[in-house]
Amino acid sequence: MLINDEIKAPEVRVIGIGNEQxxxxxxxxxxxxxxxxxxxxxxxxxxxxxxxxxxxxxxxFCFERDKREKEAKKKQVIVKVKEVxxxxxxxxxxxxxRVNHAKRFLSEGNxxxxxxRFRGREMAHVELGREVIEKFQEACAGFGVSEKKPVFxxxxxxxxxxxxxxxxx
Numbered sequence: 001m002l003i004n005d006e007i008k009a010p011e012v013r014v015i016g017i018g019n020e021q022x023x024x025x026x027x028x029x030x031x032x033x034x035x036x037x038x039x040x041x042x043x044x045x046x047x048x049x050x051x052x053x054x055x056x057x058x059x060x061f062c063f064e065r066d067k068r069e070k071e072a073k074k075k076q077v078i079v080k081v082k083e084v085x086x087x088x089x090x091x092x093x094x095x096x097x098r099v100n101h102a103k104r105f106l107s108e109g110n111x112x113x114x115x116x117r118f119r120g121r122e123m124a125h126v127e128l129g130r131e132v133i134e135k136f137q138e139a140c141a142g143f144g145v146s147e148k149k150p151v152f153x154x155x156x157x158x159x160x161x162x163x164x165x166x167x168x169x
Contacts, residue, residue, distance in 0.1 A: 012050050088122055115157070
């Protein structure tokens with residue numbers, strides 16, 4: 001961000017100390033206004049015509065800008081995709097364990113990708129894998145909803161479940 005003598009534009013639109021519009025001025029007049037009030041002239045919008053400058057204490061301006069950026073970063077929610085691997089010959093207990101893991105991931109706010117890998121002759125019975133995925137989807141119904149139908153790519157069939165939004169009271 002350019003300040004004071006670094007600004008090379010011949011004319012600038014100036015915003016005063018109290019956020020009032022002072023209009024378009026020559027750069028020398030704008031600098032003298034800022035210096036007479038004991039603040040810096042900071043280039044806010046360099047691509048505008050004419051460029052926009054604000055008369056403000058530069059140190060305080062940077063501090064407040066960084067503070068706003070930190071607040072925005074705190075409010076961001078990072079969604080991770082957790083993967084659960086299944087097979088078309090999965091036993092009931094293993095299936096229940098995978099469902100419990102998926103429910104935990106979904107309740108934490110993460111997405112879950114359920115993947116079935118077909119080995120050897122299992123490729124001839126893709127419908128068994130589809131049944132397992134649909135059963136998995138039904139088991140996770142209260143915690144997550146599928147974004148789209150199961151996708152079959154190469155030797156893998158997968159589905160992505162997104163967490164259900166809970167109402168906070």
